Amino acid sequence: MHHAPAITWVGFIPGLNTIPEHVANAILISLIIVIMVLLGTRKIRKCDPEDLIIPEGKFTLQNVLEAMVEGILKIISDSLGGDVARKFLCVIGGGVFFILFSNLSGLIPGFNPPTGNINTTAGCALTVFCMTHVYGWKEHGPKYLKQFVGPFLWLAPLMIPIEIIGHLARPMSLSLRLFGNIMGDHLVAAIFVMLCPIIVPVPIAFLGLFVAIVQTFVFTLLSLAYFEGAISHNH
Numbered sequence: 457m458h459h460a461p462a463i464t465w466v467g468f469i470p471g472l473n474t475i476p477e478h479v480a481n482a483i484l485i486s487l488i489i490v491i492m493v494l495l496g497t498r499k500i501r502k503c504d505p506e507d508l509i510i511p512e513g514k515f516t517l518q519n520v521l522e523a524m525v526e527g528i529l530k531i532i533s534d535s536l537g538g539d540v541a542r543k544f545l546c547v548i549g550g551g552v553f554f555i556l557f558s559n560l561s562g563l564i565p566g567f568n569p570p571t572g573n574i575n576t577t578a579g580c581a582l583t584v585f586c587m588t589h590v591y592g593w594k595e596h597g598p599k600y601l602k603q604f605v606g607p608f609l610w611l612a613p614l615m616i617p618i619e620i621i622g623h624l625a626r627p628m629s630l631s632l633r634l635f636g637n638i639m640g641d642h643l644v645a646a647i648f649v650m651l652c653p654i655i656v657p658v659p660i661a662f663l664g665l666f667v668a669i670v671q672t673f674v675f676t677l678l679s680l681a682y683f684e685g686a687i688s689h690n691h
Contacts, residue, residue, distance in 0.1 A: 485557050485561055485570060489557055492521070496517040531676065536683060552676055555672045556668065556669070560665070563664050572642050577638075582627050585627040591687055595686070600686075604616050637667060
């Protein structure tokens with residue numbers, strides 16, 4: 457028995473309707489984020505870099521983006537230290553914006569959240585995995601490999617396989633956790649909407665909002681823990 461494909465927004469966009477849906481949704485979310493950033497920073501880009509930008513005393517897109525960036529910087533500073541926070545803002549901040557907006561897109565009818573597909577979450581997790589070792593190597597050089605050997609050289613034959621398995625399990629854990637929670641929440645919401653489309657979707661929407669924020673926070677904290685372990689000098 458064949459089911460008719462669900463109608464989504466990307467199905468109406470030329471170019472995006474010819475590629476896999478999760479890829480099209482990820483591209484659309486990325487474009488939305490880029491447009492928001494361009495709109496939110498247009499005042500800053502028009503001013504002289506030496507001029508002090510005074511926040512407007514009202515609710516604006518610029519104020520929202522500034523609050524989000526300040527919050528991300530605070531989380532990074534608390535985890536890795538204020539001296540390196542800005543160095544990690546690009547990879548962590550980019551991940552927060554993409555994952556959060558991808559999760560939240562599942563609350564909008566006609567959107568399937570990109571993070572509800574294992575390929576998208578695996579891509580995010582592999583990015584963290586690769587950047588962890590990039591930053592670790594930049595911080596320690598060849599000495600970075602000592603963490604795989606263990607405290608004593610004679611333990612190397614035992615420790616190296618254990619460390620490799622532990623490191624390879626990280627992207628699997630990150631991707632499966634995010635994918636499972638977002639897919640499950642989106643599936644439950646769809647079932648309740650079909651059963652009772654009038655009242656029930658309201659609390660389900662609030663639950664989806666909670667799940668979207670919490671899963672973004674969990675992914676970010678775990679990523680920061682891996683980065684902290686890579687750049688730490690206390691191996």
